[in-house]
Amino acid sequence: MVPQPPSPLSPLAGRRLLLGVSGSIAAYxxxxxxxxxxxxxxxxxxxxTEAAAAFVTPLTLGTLSKKPVLTGFLRDAASGQWYNHVELGLWADALLVAPxxxxxxxxxxxxxxxxLLSAVYLSARCPVFLAPAMDLDMYAHPAVTQNLQRLRSFGNHVFDSPSGELASGLVGPGRMLEPEQIVAELATFFGSPSGAVRNC
Structure with a gap:
């Protein structure tokens, strides 16, 4: 089947997105x-992140994104070439960390x-979207709750975690929002008047 080109009316068409993937079973x-x-x-x-590479490979994500996956600051240790977190933060229309x-x-x-991911976050001028993913008791821990509140207070968009069966077998919140829902949320944001203009 030949993939269909995206609709030119898609709010995400032409948007430059940084996708940060951290170490969670939801990285798949x-x-x-x-x-x-x-x-x-x-x-x-x-x-x-280094921890995320234990769950999903750079080869998989690089093939799907059609770009080399960045896993650290150094591009070539021998020559001293590195990935500039400031340039990455300025390049993006949005930073999405999921999971x-x-x-x-x-x-x-x-x-x-x-x-590199945390350095890019600190350098980014664009909207930031976070999709938490962890086990039930971790998600409910006061330290995590406080961190989520603090991140929201910085102006970040934090997706609520839906309830469901977790990798541990427990049932409750802590799951990463499903990819289809995340894409829909981003499309809604960029389709709105506040998101239509590049915010970086």
Whole structure:
């Protein structure tokens, strides 16, 4: 089947999106999310944390995004070439972190900068969207609740976690919002008057 080109009326058509993928079992959903964003006409640059690479490979996401996946600051250690987090932050129309693990949320909420993804977040001038994903008791922990509140207070868009069966077998909130719903939320944002103008 030949893939159909995105509708020129799609609010995501031509948008430059950074997709940060952090270490959660929900990282497997980032493949479907990347495919849907590209099908909607977005240009997707994936940033994969070291922990996330245990769940989904750069090869998979690079094939789907049609761009090399960034996994660290260094492009070529021998020559000293590196990926400029400031340029990446300025390039994007939006930064989406999905899944956003408890560890990554803690880094972003407290200004910690141990990897390329958190450095890009601190440098980004564009809207930021976060899709939390973790187990039930982690999601309900006061530290995580406080971090989510703090991130919202910074102006970030934090998706609520739907309730359902988790990888641990527990049932409750903590699941990552489904890729189709995330794409719909982004399309709604960019289709609105506030999102129609590039905010970076």
């Amino acid at each position: 959903k980032s493949a479907a999310l990347t495919r849907l964003l590209v099908q909607a006409g977005a240009e997707v640059q994936v940033i994969l 956003a693990s408890a560890n990554t949320l803690g880094q972003l909420a407290n200004g910690l900068c141990p990897n």
